[in-house]
Amino acid sequence: MARHSKLQKQVLSLYRQFLRAAQDKPGFIPRIRDEFRVSAAIKKTDVMHIEYLYRRGQRQLELLKDVNTKQLGSFSKSKEDSS
Amino acid sequence: MAAVCAASRVLGRKIVSSKALPVVWQTSNRKLHFSVYGKGGDAKVSDAISTQYPVVDHEFDAVVVGAGGAGLRAAFGLSEAGFNTACVTKLFPTRSHTVAAQGGINAALGNMEEDDWRWHFYDTVKGSDWLGDQDAIHYMTEQAPAAVVELENFGMPFSRTEEGRIYQRAFGGQSLKFGKGGQAHRCCCVADRTGHSLLHTLYGRSLRYDTSYFVEYFALDLLMEDGECKGVIALCMEDGSIHRFRAKNTVIATGGYGRTYFSCTSAHTSTGDGNAMVTRAGLPCQDLEFVQFHPTGIYGAGCLITEGCRGEGGILINSEGERFMERYAPNAKDLASRDVVSRSMTIELREGRYNILNLYYNINLLFCAQNTVITHKDGEDTVVPGLYACGESGCASVHGANRLGANSLLDLVVFGRACALTIAETDTPGEKLSPLKPNAGEASVANMDKIRFANGSTRTSEIRLNIYSFQQSIVWNTDLVETLELQNLMLNGVQTIVSAEARTESRGAHAREDFKDRVDEYDYSKSLQGQVKKPFEQHWRKHTLSYVDPKTGKVTLEYRPVIDNSLNAEECAAIPPAIRSY
Numbered sequence: 001m002a003r004h005s006k007l008q009k010q011v012l013s014l015y016r017q018f019l020r021a022a023q024d025k026p027g028f029i030p031r032i033r034d035e036f037r038v039s040a041a042i043k044k045t046d047v048m049h050i051e052y053l054y055r056r057g058q059r060q061l062e063l064l065k066d067v068n069t070k071q072l073g074s075f076s077k078s079k080e081d082s083s
Numbered sequence: 084m085a086a087v088c089a090a091s092r093v094l095g096r097k098i099v100s101s102k103a104l105p106v107v108w109q110t111s112n113r114k115l116h117f118s119v120y121g122k123g124g125d126a127k128v129s130d131a132i133s134t135q136y137p138v139v140d141h142e143f144d145a146v147v148v149g150a151g152g153a154g155l156r157a158a159f160g161l162s163e164a165g166f167n168t169a170c171v172t173k174l175f176p177t178r179s180h181t182v183a184a185q186g187g188i189n190a191a192l193g194n195m196e197e198d199d200w201r202w203h204f205y206d207t208v209k210g211s212d213w214l215g216d217q218d219a220i221h222y223m224t225e226q227a228p229a230a231v232v233e234l235e236n237f238g239m240p241f242s243r244t245e246e247g248r249i250y251q252r253a254f255g256g257q258s259l260k261f262g263k264g265g266q267a268h269r270c271c272c273v274a275d276r277t278g279h280s281l282l283h284t285l286y287g288r289s290l291r292y293d294t295s296y297f298v299e300y301f302a303l304d305l306l307m308e309d310g311e312c313k314g315v316i317a318l319c320m321e322d323g324s325i326h327r328f329r330a331k332n333t334v335i336a337t338g339g340y341g342r343t344y345f346s347c348t349s350a351h352t353s354t355g356d357g358n359a360m361v362t363r364a365g366l367p368c369q370d371l372e373f374v375q376f377h378p379t380g381i382y383g384a385g386c387l388i389t390e391g392c393r394g395e396g397g398i399l400i401n402s403e404g405e406r407f408m409e410r411y412a413p414n415a416k417d418l419a420s421r422d423v424v425s426r427s428m429t430i431e432l433r434e435g436r437y438n439i440l441n442l443y444y445n446i447n448l449l450f451c452a453q454n455t456v457i458t459h460k461d462g463e464d465t466v467v468p469g470l471y472a473c474g475e476s477g478c479a480s481v482h483g484a485n486r487l488g489a490n491s492l493l494d495l496v497v498f499g500r501a502c503a504l505t506i507a508e509t510d511t512p513g514e515k516l517s518p519l520k521p522n523a524g525e526a527s528v529a530n531m532d533k534i535r536f537a538n539g540s541t542r543t544s545e546i547r548l549n550i551y552s553f554q555q556s557i558v559w560n561t562d563l564v565e566t567l568e569l570q571n572l573m574l575n576g577v578q579t580i581v582s583a584e585a586r587t588e589s590r591g592a593h594a595r596e597d598f599k600d601r602v603d604e605y606d607y608s609k610s611l612q613g614q615v616k617k618p619f620e621q622h623w624r625k626h627t628l629s630y631v632d633p634k635t636g637k638v639t640l641e642y643r644p645v646i647d648n649s650l651n652a653e654e655c656a657a658i659p660p661a662i663r664s665y
Contacts, residue, residue, distance in 0.1 A: 031120050056322060066141075068141045070140045070141060071119060073521070074117070074119075074138055075136045075528045075529075076116050076135045077115055077133055077135075
């Protein structure tokens, strides 16, 4: 089995940190899981894209850790309403 | 909707519905459904969802919108007082338009000659053409020396005299001994980059406090419920997420709206976002018709030559080589107040002896008195709880009909600090927030969604000729942000136009060819003996309040009297109106 590359390890570590930080705040965990799942489809070789998302993720993690951030909701538009 | 408004007028309060759609939005029946991930029924809805906007909720004690001079001062003032503060800004703090200010800050320090803040008070009241609220002016001019000393203690590198005191230069409209003692030198400056220094000093100082900065977040709207302001909703430009900042106190310090004009000296980002947010919330803006034209702006280039040049001895000459200001303002000459100089230049231009003017600064934007946003019903001012304004967006009552040069940087620091002090007096940190409807801000997101997917034939920029659909991602969608800014500009513009058309007089920066004189309650050019005071409806020494109807885009105007008494009549007597000449 191939070992994880350094970048993969970093991404996994970020994921763990996200889950830990989101424990007491409603609404974040499903979203975190979705985002990581979607981004997992990015090719391993597309390092620029991965690193960009990683940096963005770190900034978002800082925001999440902040004590003033309380919950994540969403405004959704259903398909029937789109003209 | 109309019925609700009518009923609320009778009750004496303005009720604002959080579902009200703003004026430049067409009625949309796209309803957005709010939910918290993982709570209740998401799985069922997910198949039918076409677009989803994640909304992060934050809770703070206070949120400041804008990080220019006034915003930074208010933000760290609040942090200093122990409030958990957020500062939401669409620009990095040091890129706010304050950085472009050149002239200086007026303060009666008395370093160049003997000076008194009451003379500064007189000059500002006269400069405002008696449309300024004298209590606010009293506050500002009395606090000015302390404000400048505070800045100096923060490390602002003022220019110095030989004795090492702060150098003060002459500036437009400043005089000694209530106008009788000649030109005053009271503008404290840092060479010709006072605004730049000020902003960088404030920014450096703000890093000592634990304000949370949300940089490159575009504030969309205020969160209003039951006539109270409960926070702000903003779009994070970096990742397209929506953020709702709930706070008991919101301070608007978003600056002016120079970009409504083709030729202006304001940054591309001066789009009056705060004014538009307030208008969409159903609150009035005050005196938007007084837009200042800087005498030494350079048409087309979008920059200007600072008034400081004239303070250091520069003079204006027409194409015949004549120093024409001597004819229009025999005492102050080139250092007369800006509107006088601009008007003189217009006359010279008309008579074929000069070149074109340029827009400089917007005065009298958001309605406010000592920083609180108010509505005026049935002859009385009432406060909108939780909402404050400072800086160029909240400067109405201080500058009146015309702003004197170097009073605006002063306005920023004094009222930025005053906002923080007022909030500290009325509130305590850590107070529990009042409940907010879960779908607060839905209308703003709906509007943004509509713009994002708009597919009309005219581009926002109207410059590019090819017709292709622009990128519709939510991340770094600068077209989307430009369109939102355009909406805001239009709201500001329409209020300026209607207010200006209605005001049938010339006062301060508002000059009309068809109504050349000032119309006050008495005719001050003659003796007051035997004159009958005109009723409120028949004269123009009053503030304009403009509202825009969300559904039709119609502007309604109301009027509010000018406050003529100073804060303390013994310390500083109010100045009765008189004919204004320099």
